[in-house]
Amino acid sequence: MATIAQAIRMALHKGETELGVQDIFGEDVGAPLGGVFTCTQGLEKAWNTPLDERGIIGMAIGLAMADQKPVAEIQFCDYIFNTIDLLKIAGNTLWTSAGQFPLAMVIMTPVGTGIHGSIYHSHSFDSIATHIPGMKVVLTSNPKDTYGLLISAIKDPNPVLFMYPKALIRAQGEEKIPGEPEDSKQLSAMIDAPVGDRKSWKPDWPKLEDFEIPLGKSKTCVEGRDLTVISYGRTLPLCVSAAKECLDQHGYSIEVIDVRTLIPLDEQALYDSVNKTGRVLVVNEDTEMTNFGEHILRKISEHCFYSLKAAPKLLAGANTPGIGLAWTLESVQVPQKKSIQDAMIQLCQTQA
Numbered sequence: 001m002a003t004i005a006q007a008i009r010m011a012l013h014k015g016e017t018e019l020g021v022q023d024i025f026g027e028d029v030g031a032p033l034g035g036v037f038t039c040t041q042g043l044e045k046a047w048n049t050p051l052d053e054r055g056i057i058g059m060a061i062g063l064a065m066a067d068q069k070p071v072a073e074i075q076f077c078d079y080i081f082n083t084i085d086l087l088k089i090a091g092n093t094l095w096t097s098a099g100q101f102p103l104a105m106v107i108m109t110p111v112g113t114g115i116h117g118s119i120y121h122s123h124s125f126d127s128i129a130t131h132i133p134g135m136k137v138v139l140t141s142n143p144k145d146t147y148g149l150l151i152s153a154i155k156d157p158n159p160v161l162f163m164y165p166k167a168l169i170r171a172q173g174e175e176k177i178p179g180e181p182e183d184s185k186q187l188s189a190m191i192d193a194p195v196g197d198r199k200s201w202k203p204d205w206p207k208l209e210d211f212e213i214p215l216g217k218s219k220t221c222v223e224g225r226d227l228t229v230i231s232y233g234r235t236l237p238l239c240v241s242a243a244k245e246c247l248d249q250h251g252y253s254i255e256v257i258d259v260r261t262l263i264p265l266d267e268q269a270l271y272d273s274v275n276k277t278g279r280v281l282v283v284n285e286d287t288e289m290t291n292f293g294e295h296i297l298r299k300i301s302e303h304c305f306y307s308l309k310a311a312p313k314l315l316a317g318a319n320t321p322g323i324g325l326a327w328t329l330e331s332v333q334v335p336q337k338k339s340i341q342d343a344m345i346q347l348c349q350t351q352a
Contacts, residue, residue: 001172002180002187004164007143008039008108009191010177011150012071013205016045019154023063025049026056026073026108032198036075037110037169041193042203053079057086057107064103065093069154074109077125077163078117084128090159091134102157106150111139112234112285113334114167119322121166122330124286126233129161130262130295136160136215137263141236143173145260148213156215165234179208216264220273224255226348228273230296231283232259235335239283242341252348262292270296271303278309279347285334288316310350315343 002010015021022045026035030048034041049056053074060072074080080087087107094102113122129137136158140146146164153160172184181187190204221236222243231239236258243254255273259265274280280300282293293314300312317334324330 001174001184002143002147002177003172004140004143004146004169005037005039006187006191007147007173007177008150008164009041009043010180010205010208011147011154012040012043014151014208015069015071015154016043019151020069021045021071021154022068023047023070025059025070027051027075029073034193035073038192039108039169040073042191042201053083054086057083057090060105060107061086061090061093061103064105064159065101069104071106071108071154074107076121077109077111078121078123080109080125084132087132087135087161091132093134094158095134103159104157106153106160106162108162108164110166110169111163112165112167113323113330114165114234116325116327116330117166117323118325122323124284124317125163126262126284127286127290127292129163130292134159135263136261137163138215138261139163139165139233140260141165141168141233141258142175144175144177145213145219145258147177148211149215149260151212152215155212160215163233167234168237177208178211180206213260215261216266218260218266218269219258220255220269221258222254222256224253224277226252226277227254227279227281227344228270228277229254229256229281229283229344230259230270230293231256232262233284235283235285235340238335238337238340242337242344246341246344246348250345250348252344254344254348265296267299267303270300274300274304275307278307279350280308280312281315281343281347282313283315283335283340283343285317287319288314289319291316310347313343313347315340
C-alpha cells in the first residue's frame with residue numbers, strides 16, 4: 001500500500017500530466033531533494049523557491065490570477081503564519097472581484113505533532129485556516145483519501161489549503177489507491193528516488209485509474225450506536241483503534257467519522273450520526289482555545305440538542321504556546337490513544 005508521501009506524488013504527477021498543473025514549487029520541492037518528506041520526487045514541473053513563505057504564496061496567487069493552476073508547498077505549517085494576510089487575499093479575491101477572478105490554486109503543508117518537532121515543527125493550523133473565508137480546507141488521515149482529495153483540490157476553481165499530518169506521512173495505508181501495484185516494494189522501486197546520485201533517475205509512474213473524492217464528503221470509518229466520534233488528521237486512526245478496543249473490552253459501540261474536509265463541512269452526516277447515538281466527542285490536536293471542534297459542537301448543539309443524552313465533549317491539544325521536545329511532554333499536550341479511549345468510555349457511561 002502507498003504512503004501519504006507517495007499518494008501526494010502520484011496525484012501531483014496526474015496533475016502535471018492531465019489536469020493542467022504547470023508549476024509545483026516551494027522550498028526544496030524540486031530536484032534533487034524532492035521535498036523534505038519526498039512528496040515531490042520525480043515531478044517534472046517541480047522547482048525550488050527561496051526560503052520565503054510570503055513569496056511562495058504571492059507567486060501562487062499571481063499564477064492563479066493568470067489562469068494557471070499552481071500547487072505551492074509550505075514546508076511546515078509552522079512557517080505559514082506570516083502569510084495570513086496573503087491567504088486572506090486568496091480567499092476573498094473571487095468575492096471582491098464580483099466573480100471575475102477565481103483562484104484555482106492549491107497550498108500544501110504538513111501539520112501537527114508526532115515527529116518530536118518541539119516548538120518550531122509541531123504546530124497545527126486547522127482552526128486558523130477555517131477563519132479565512134473563501135478558502136477550502138482539507139486535512140487528510142490516510143493515503144487513499146490523500147490521493148483522491150488532492151485530485152479534487154487541483155480540479156477545484158477555488159483556493160484550497162491541503163494539509164496532511166506529519167506523523168503519518170510515512171505510514172502505509174490500509175486501502176489501495178485504484179491502480180497502484182499490489183506490492184508496496186514494487187511501488188517503491190517505481191517511484192521512490194534512490195539514495196545517492198539521482199541525476200539519471202526517472203520514476204516509472206503506475207497507470208492509476210480515474211479516482212477522486214469530492215470535497216465536503218465525510219467518511220464513516222466505524223459504525224456504532226452508543227457514541228459518535230468526529231475527528232481528522234493524526235488523531236483519526238487513533239480514534240478508530242480506540243473505538244475497536246472499546247467494543248472488544250467494554251462492549252461500547254462507537255461510530256467514528258473522518259470529516260476529511262473542514263471547509264466545506266459535511267454537516268448532515270454528523271447530524272445523522274449524533275441523532276442516532278445521542279452522544280458526541282470531537283477529537284483533534286489543535287489547541288483547545290477557539291478550536292474548530294468547538295464550531296462542530298455548536299452546530300451539533302443547534303441541530304441535535306433534543307437527541308443528546310450527554311453533554312458534547314471536545315478533546316484537543318493543551319492551550320500552551322508550543323509543544324515540548326521530550327515525549328513525556330508532547331504525549332500529554334495532545335490527544336493520544338489512551339486519553340481518547342478514556343474520553344470515549346466516560347461519555348458512554350454519562351447520562352444527561
